[in-house]
Amino acid sequence: MSTTQAVQKALGPFPKLPSPSVIKEFKDWVAETGQPDKWKWHDHSTPPKDHDYDELVKFEIPDKKRADVGLACCPICSPNKGKYFKGVLAWFPAEGVIRAIGHECAEKHFGTLRFNRARAIRKHRQRVDAARDFLFNHLPTISALRQKVETHVSTSEDIDRIRHVIRGTVTKAACLKLAKLGQRGPLLLQESTEIEVTDHNGISRTEVTSQVVGSVNVDGLGFLSRQFLTAAQARNTAQALMLVRALNEDEALTFICDTLSNDDHLFQADKLARAAVDEADKLWDTIAEAKAFLHPDNLMKLTEWSNDFRSGSPFLFEFRREHPARFGVRKRGKGIAKTRYIPIPQKLRSQ
Template identity: 40%
Template sequence: MQLRKPLKSDPLPSERTRPSPFPNFPPQSVIDDFRAWVIETGRPDLWLHHDPSSPPRDAEFDEVLRFVIPESKRADVGRATCPICSPLAPKYYEGSLAWFRGEGVLRAIGHECAKSHFGEAAVARSKFEGQRRRAEDYLLATLPLAGNLKMRARALKPVAAAMDSLRSVLLRAGSKSAWTRIAKLGAGGSLPIEKLEEIHIVDGFGKASSRMEARTVNRVPVDGLSFIIERFLTAAEAHNAVAAAELINTCTAEEALDLVIQLSPRMDDLLDAERLLRSALAAVEQLERKVADARAFLSPANLQRLSDWTLDLRVDAGLVVSFSMQTPFQFKVRSPPREWRTLPVPPELRPAR
């Protein structure tokens, strides 16, 4: 979104037309628009939905969010005007976007007015209402999409067990220290191939010397190495993900709305429902990411690249991987002086056909 940067010569808020009212607390899209506007322009008092009129002295408000005019904008735009204490003159760099429920309008006000004019109770109330609104929005948006959460979690249990079994064999066939070193080297998505070169140096006194220095001459893309050095049993994580998913009831959008309406007056119950849903969704999604890493590691193309890297004479990997596209669902691992160990790729971890 391209926004024009306002200047000190721009018209004052009082000279603009009154924006449309907000009979309800502003939606997240409006809040995000305000935040982006302040970051981009530094002029909260020129935002499209800002009402520049002075509110009644006893008006109640909900604090939508706090904001700061960026340092980089202050030299160009200066301070913002506050509709409470200085509607015609610059006043503040830090403020709050406030929703005045009685008038149904939004005002960007200075932080001093937000605190002293309305008091700390209003700030606390706005935080409480904001927390309630975020929980309601999350449940309404996510519950109808979480209907297959139990099915997704249950399907991952046999895959997780296969991952643990294969990881255990991998660490015995190679060595834990070698795999850990390889995983650290490839943490950025590629493994280096280095070449030792002699570097000649002449110091300030004219004395010549040389040293051997490793220089990276190539990098081999590699995926899923984190799968090998996972610290915890994936099967245990799958068990926990299933248990969390079992707590979530399948519901339609209409049923989600009914549930939120029922829970909204009971803040503790509403927040508990949000926490349970977030926890279950996070557990299943994290497990799915780990399964994706394992499958990426075991893909034929990745095993071929890993094999080529360990067999390169310039690489001291501490172990060797041997793979052939003729037998794509098995590979061999050896950590000298141990013998080769042939490892089949479990059916649960093979790429979908």
């Protein structure tokens, strides 16, 4: 046997880092059988204490399998007896083998230095994989996302205008109060009752008790309490997207593998892309919240609830289905307050 053949034999089946498909095969095996120590590529021999190793993936035996298969054997400390439910799949480059080991066994066997090194390598590799996956999935969407944001700038300005008019009519404090009532759950209808009670000194007094007699679920009240301008949010989102290169799938793959071969550059690109996508998601949430608030059914509920004397609403709504392009608000008070009618732009109306 040649020296090369002897080395290849000594290295075992994995002289190089196992591919993601091998790791997936192991994870699928554990999910299906609950027996990591019975996997075909698991090496049962005890690893040398002075060998470095890489953590490939953390795993655990599924709860539903534990009663049937019991604890898995660990090649480090318990090769013939069940030892663990949670473990780590580890690659040993000097031997070219893979072992499933218990999660508490490695540090004592290999020492803290090797244990921490293996864990740090796994976490770094996972971060690299996550960054590459995110960029590959999102870089081809950036161009369309940027165009979509730009078309919603005027919609965002309309949302700010409607909120501004409401607050200018019934006060910001009243808007915040109503939004706070909505945070607690359904908007309530309560009836108050006065009862006479006598204390232990024989002194009578009147107490007021309230009882919930109805409730209504409404949407989008957070729209009233937003502290930032939606239009500014849209512009910030567009600016964040401008910092990210818009590429098709082939260009993205080349960009990630070649231009971003340095991990620091990869992480910087990932950070920029995630920030841009997150900003876009927040913008869509804000617009969706405003649309939910302005939905005809929602405005109808707010009209009926706020005009019921049992609601205690800080201000009143007015909406009629025969006029779906507008709604009104007015202050609550003893005098006759003037209703301010606010137009609902077409882009904010529910179809």
